[in-house]
Amino acid sequence: MEYTRSREESPYRGMRVLVMGLGLHGGGVESARYLIRGGAEVTVTDLRDEKILAPSLEKLGDAGAVRYVLGRHRMEDFERADMVLKNPGVPPDSPFLRAARRIETDISLFLAASPARLTAVTGSKGKSSTASAIQWVLRECRNQGLLPGKSYFGGNITRSPLTFLESLGPQDDVVLELSSWQLGDLRGRIRSGRALLKPRCAVITSIMADHLNRYGTMENYVADKRIIYQGQDHGDATIAADDDWGRSFLGETPGRPLIYGENPLPAGVAGGWLSGPEGPGYALLPFGDRPVPGGDRIEVVPSRLLLPGRHQKKNLLAAALALLDLGLPPDLIRAALGTFPGIEHRLEFFYEKGGIRFYNDTAATIPEAAAAAVAAFESGLVLVTGGTDKDLDFTPLARAAVRVKALVLLAGSGSDKLRALFEAGGIPYRGPFDSVDAAVKAALEAASAGDTVVLSPGCASFGMFKNEFDRGQQWKEAVIRLAASQSPA
Numbered sequence: 001m002e003y004t005r006s007r008e009e010s011p012y013r014g015m016r017v018l019v020m021g022l023g024l025h026g027g028g029v030e031s032a033r034y035l036i037r038g039g040a041e042v043t044v045t046d047l048r049d050e051k052i053l054a055p056s057l058e059k060l061g062d063a064g065a066v067r068y069v070l071g072r073h074r075m076e077d078f079e080r081a082d083m084v085l086k087n088p089g090v091p092p093d094s095p096f097l098r099a100a101r102r103i104e105t106d107i108s109l110f111l112a113a114s115p116a117r118l119t120a121v122t123g124s125k126g127k128s129s130t131a132s133a134i135q136w137v138l139r140e141c142r143n144q145g146l147l148p149g150k151s152y153f154g155g156n157i158t159r160s161p162l163t164f165l166e167s168l169g170p171q172d173d174v175v176l177e178l179s180s181w182q183l184g185d186l187r188g189r190i191r192s193g194r195a196l197l198k199p200r201c202a203v204i205t206s207i208m209a210d211h212l213n214r215y216g217t218m219e220n221y222v223a224d225k226r227i228i229y230q231g232q233d234h235g236d237a238t239i240a241a242d243d244d245w246g247r248s249f250l251g252e253t254p255g256r257p258l259i260y261g262e263n264p265l266p267a268g269v270a271g272g273w274l275s276g277p278e279g280p281g282y283a284l285l286p287f288g289d290r291p292v293p294g295g296d297r298i299e300v301v302p303s304r305l306l307l308p309g310r311h312q313k314k315n316l317l318a319a320a321l322a323l324l325d326l327g328l329p330p331d332l333i334r335a336a337l338g339t340f341p342g343i344e345h346r347l348e349f350f351y352e353k354g355g356i357r358f359y360n361d362t363a364a365t366i367p368e369a370a371a372a373a374v375a376a377f378e379s380g381l382v383l384v385t386g387g388t389d390k391d392l393d394f395t396p397l398a399r400a401a402v403r404v405k406a407l408v409l410l411a412g413s414g415s416d417k418l419r420a421l422f423e424a425g426g427i428p429y430r431g432p433f434d435s436v437d438a439a440v441k442a443a444l445e446a447a448s449a450g451d452t453v454v455l456s457p458g459c460a461s462f463g464m465f466k467n468e469f470d471r472g473q474q475w476k477e478a479v480i481r482l483a484a485s486q487s488p489a
Contacts, residue, residue: 010038021087030160123205195231309376355449361456362472370458371400386415387459406446414459
């Protein structure tokens, strides 16, 4: 049964709400729509102007009466508002926020009202794939009639959970992908005497250096990641990797710890591991007090997957542990993960021409993620990489680059650091190029039948693109257009 909140029941009826940061990822648009439906008086403010925000403004055009203050913020708007709803990209120390009476985000509004069972996923890399895989299996389970209700997916993956909040019931599942910024905005938030964020399962994927231009230190960055499990209790589960960061999470979570990694687990330790370079993923059971027929070790990730790369198999192992703890049958988990196709912008295969396969890995915005993309392919790899620096160490990418057939650089401050490392190591490269078309042409010149061309930047997208998704879309469009126009060899 669907639950729909009426306009009269909305706690925002008649409230003056300022949406700070309309953005281009959809969160600001859906927040404004939700509040308008609830009867709020909505003002949208953004430092970007009408031209840049045109796609979002068009989407919001039919939502109802909205007042816009674009190209600037005005202190009087923040002082007048009953509530400020901030975009996660807005730093919490903004002087405008100090004038706000109440600060919320789309995630906090959602968590305050959602009746559904929640699985939350964070990490530096792999969180989108892991969260998407969990949703994939939950949906398959419902397609087979094994669970009541519906399953929904939102959060950092560009879909605000406010788009489906009004349809949720207690029999539904929600999977939220949460960034460190989104988690940081939930620090100290309480709902009915407990933490606002209390996921039934919290999954933490690989932790790597990221966003240090905002956080300054890894400790500050990881402190926001820790928020994902701090509201849990022993009825909940936390899943983390078998590494230094993961063990620190599992050592302090109030939830039940489940570990995943490369090595078989000793008796009495709940979690999972990957068997050999090409082997399946196993889980060590039981979880909690639930015995599983067939013994204490069970295969939950098949050997053969549609996704390339061992790092992707490890992400699916983390997803499998969460699904197993939620009570899904192991055989269904294994079968469904074997059909999981991956998601857009994460090692996404999208085109083949002349025996050359093309991938879009634009969501690889840190050097370690681009290095993992290199490791996912055996040989004949043409890597398109580089972009804007986030005060990161590019050594892991430079080390991986010795394995590639050819390197093509996009222009940016990160590429300047990469060039120095490549030149010091005697690694040839092409570019940097300040247009996608030029980079694609260089990649096509370097590739031949049997090769793989991958965009995996290891950098932010600022400067040349609106965001990493715009970068990926431009890449795919340019590849299809330019490769299709090439004459057969």
